[in-house]
Amino acid sequence: MIRTENLTFQYQSTSKEFKFPDINIDQNNDLLILGKSGIGKTTFLHLLAGLLKPQNGKVIIDNTETQLLSNAKLDKFRGQNIGLVFQKKHAIQSLTVYKNLQARLFFSGSKSSDSDIDSLLDQLDILAQKHQKVNELSEGQLQRLSIAMAVIHKPKILLADEPTSSLDDETCKIVIDLLKTQAKRTEANLIVITHDQRIKSFFQNQITL
Ligand SMILES: Nc1ncnc2c1ncn2[C@@H]1O[C@H](COP(=O)(O)OP(=O)(O)OP(=O)(O)O)[C@@H](O)[C@H]1O
Numbered sequence: 001m002i003r004t005e006n007l008t009f010q011y012q013s014t015s016k017e018f019k020f021p022d023i024n025i026d027q028n029n030d031l032l033i034l035g036k037s038g039i040g041k042t043t044f045l046h047l048l049a050g051l052l053k054p055q056n057g058k059v060i061i062d063n064t065e066t067q068l069l070s071n072a073k074l075d076k077f078r079g080q081n082i083g084l085v086f087q088k089k090h091a092i093q094s095l096t097v098y099k100n101l102q103a104r105l106f107f108s109g110s111k112s113s114d115s116d117i118d119s120l121l122d123q124l125d126i127l128a129q130k131h132q133k134v135n136e137l138s139e140g141q142l143q144r145l146s147i148a149m150a151v152i153h154k155p156k157i158l159l160a161d162e163p164t165s166s167l168d169d170e171t172c173k174i175v176i177d178l179l180k181t182q183a184k185r186t187e188a189n190l191i192v193i194t195h196d197q198r199i200k201s202f203f204q205n206q207i208t209l
Contacts, residue, residue, distance in 0.1 A: 001025065001027055002156075002157050003022070004023050004024075004057065004058065005022055005058045005060070007022075007044075007056070009055055017055070020209070021209070023207065025191070025205070027187065027189070028189070030180065030190040031191045031192075031203070031206070031207070032193075032194070032202075032207075033192070033209060034193075034195065034207070037195055041161075041162075041193040041194070041195070042161055042193070044209065045161050047059060048157070048159060049082050049159055050078050061082075061156065062156065064077065079107055079108040079109065080109060080155075081156045082158075083153070083158040083159070084150055084159050085146050085147055085163050089145075089146050090149065091134045091146065092134065093135040094133060094134075096133055097121070097145055100149060104149045104152055104153065110153040110154070112152055117130075120148055120151070123181070123182075124147060126144045126145060143167075151185070154186040156186075156187075156188055157189050158186075158188045158191070159193075160190070160191070160193070162193065162194050162196070163176075164196050164198070172196070172199065173202075
């Protein structure tokens with residue numbers, strides 16, 4: 001469960017103050033956040049993830065007000081409870097798919113059996129690439145690995161930043177289906193931010209910034 005109250009944010013070097021609408025998502029629900037380029041979608045997502053701290057307002061995940069946590073506690077909380085699918089891929093290039101997932105588990109302080117890892121890679125159709133290095137993967141396989149890395153530790157909240165903007169229609173649908181399936185599997189709230197109008201029909205709950 002995630003909700004926000006009266007969130008505002010201002011980058012240090014600028015005079016513009018962002019004011020974000022309140023969101024309130026119950027367990028197992030998804031939300032699509034739409035908005036044109038530059039409106040503040042990534043900024044909002046970073047506030048939800050605790051990568052930025054708001055000037056005012058609250059971000060409440062389960063019963064934790066994350067903006068009140070110290071930086072160290074926030075890092076730990078994020079590592080355990082939040083899965084992030086970014087536009088830029090965060091895997092370590094020189095390591096294999098499997099080693100990247102193990103590293104992700106290590107940093108989140110969670111455990112997963114080898115058979116669970118295999119099952120996830122199989123669902124994402126990259127099991128054959130398990131022992132391949134990241135720099136040997138195709139773009140589509142990299143995208144699937146970034147989803148695997150975002151969900152391997154079974155986060156409560158799965159946040160995706162423009163996961164489909166560079167994809168063709170067919171792959172776009174596959175990626176949204178994968179995100180939804182994985183969110184269901186871990187009983188996570190899925191929040192997707194995008195300017196990609198194609199994915200509107202996939203989400204019941206939507207807001208526009
Ligand atoms: N670190 C920063 N310092 C100052 N201004 C920033 C910073 N990051 C983003 N901005 C500005 O804040 C505004 C919102 O940026 P943000 O990335 O949140 O928008 P967005 O809606 O995600 O855009 P896009 O769809 O193009 O990715 C933009 O005008 C951007 O230039």
